Amino acid sequence: MHQAPPDLRRRPRDRAAGDRTTRPRRTCVGCRTTRDKDELLRLAATPDGVRADPAARLPGRGAYVCPTTACIETAAHRNAVRRALHGTSEDEVRTALETLLATVSTSQAPKEQHA
Numbered sequence: 001m002h003q004a005p006p007d008l009r010r011r012p013r014d015r016a017a018g019d020r021t022t023r024p025r026r027t028c029v030g031c032r033t034t035r036d037k038d039e040l041l042r043l044a045a046t047p048d049g050v051r052a053d054p055a056a057r058l059p060g061r062g063a064y065v066c067p068t069t070a071c072i073e074t075a076a077h078r079n080a081v082r083r084a085l086h087g088t089s090e091d092e093v094r095t096a097l098e099t100l101l102a103t104v105s106t107s108q109a110p111k112e113q114h115a
């Protein structure tokens with residue numbers, strides 16, 4: 001019984017997971033969780049200022065946040081977006097975050113949360 005254990009680390013799924021690892025992953029500036037990029041909402045530092053970019057189409061440096069009010073608010077309170085997007089103004093970030101909040105609150109029913 002000194003054989004190596006069965007190939008636990010090579011489950012058949014690993015091939016599918018291989019595909020998944022090629023998908024870009026980003027860290028939420030609110031909760032710091034790493035998720036697939038397309039699960040997160042993007043903020044872009046465009047030449048015209050910070051914009052909410054949920055479709056991830058705008059050029060420029062991006063910051064990412066989970067599509068939840070909690071993460072967006074955390075990001076706002078922590079100034080995490082400004083840190084991620086160097087040299088942006090607080091007002092621009094706030095406006096962009098509010099735009100994202102509106103996106104979130106229209107795309108999912110608000111739930112009461114007891115903190």
Ligand SMILES: [Zn+2]
Binds near residue numbers: 029031032071
């Ligand atoms: Zn988050």
